[in-house]
Amino acid sequence: MTTLIDTLVDRGFVQDVTPGAEARLRLGAITGYAGFDPTADSLHVGSLVPIMGLAWLQRHGGTPIALVGGGTGMVGDPSGKRHERPVLAVDEIDRNSAAIELQLRRFLAFDGANAARLRNNADWLRDLRLMDFLRDTGKHFTVNYMLQKDSVKSRMDTGISFTEFSYMLTQAHDYWHLHVTEGCELQLGGSDQWGNITAGIELVSRREGMQVHAVVFPLLTTATGAKFGKSESGNVWLDAARTSPYEFFQFWLNADDRDVERFLKLFTFLPLDEIAHIMQAQSAEPAARVAQRLLAREATAIVHGDDEAERAVAASAAVFGAGMGEADYAALAATMPSCAVTRAELADGLALTEVLVRAGLASSKSEARRGIEGRGFSVNGEAETDVNRRLAAADVRQERFILLRKGKKHHAMLVVDG
């Protein structure tokens, strides 16, 4: 029988495991957690790795716990950070936590015998009394031990506040708390979390005399060496309002050939033999990019649902295919980033530079101007080289749409109101 650990290893999720973890995972279903920081009001594609890890855990009969860091977020994790981070306002943390909780609900099943659980460590960390914390948790760690951790060691030159120094203890406390109250025996996280996670394992072992485990994921980079999920117009978010389903789909479609197999394993639920099959077709005819298409379709469906995925497929075909003339602009507008303009504005003639900024295709009018001079923009598929171009009623297609494009890949739809 294929166990959780086999699946995780075979699909490229495992960078490292704690001693004994493999043996425990072969014994049967387990309750495990992964944490998500409320540093923004949306998760991004990078969070998909632990999310998929939890989903596989559930598919193998385990009980997944998605933990939102409303408490730890007040402290700030120094792992992987070269400098001290500013603290977020509490109401911002709370807003972000609520948004993230909502997103996490989509990926796990919250019914059945091994229903997923959603927790927020604000519930136990915020009211924790300092003296209790120092006696019950702090007493189990020497400063010497804490100084050994990479997250601390690497900051000895640039400085680290006591707050961030203490972070690992708050996360350790989480693991202990989830172990005692929920029977949690496994933590999943990025490899940069190794130090924090092992501190938690240490704490459970000392306070409860129990052995708990961890699996850490490799740090994802692309074949070109760029940080994963950081291309396009910034971060690739899971929130449709921040990254439209069409843009999300395009992000995956543009994956490098060298990355696509790895991504299929990590970001889809497709069986491995099917992936092997697709990769054969891919190498037989790379230009067709069947692997990227499948990856984009599947990943978009997991995050935004089947309907949105289909819409993104159709929109991509329309925009990049030959049949742009036939395209259904209304359908494109539904999946692409769009921006409203009024008929009155259009009657007066809307400066293209201004509209490009409003639609988010340029960050300033100067940039828009330079882009036009460099032949980077087009209106309804026609390259525009006139910096003083004004949009008018004649530019409107299918009653109320104007398609703007930046470069080859970035689109925005103007929707005329009123």
Next chain:
RNA sequence: GGUGGGGUGACCGAGUGGCUAAUGGUAGCAGACUGUAAAUCUGCCGGGCUCUGCCCUACGUAGGUUCGAAUCCUACCCCCACCA
């Protein structure tokens, strides 16, 4: 508390009185080439405008010297190292 070193654009890092919106590299954007890939080459890369030019903002903060300062002076803030 003392001594020394340092704070330059998204990042790294030049620049010690005018030629500096500030060399170079990275990242980013666009063009060519391609497969909506990679690599390579070219252009752009603080903001605004009535745009072969003009205006505003910017070299930790606040003042000062000077016709003119990122560059000199003063005070303050912050970081690092060593000492106490």
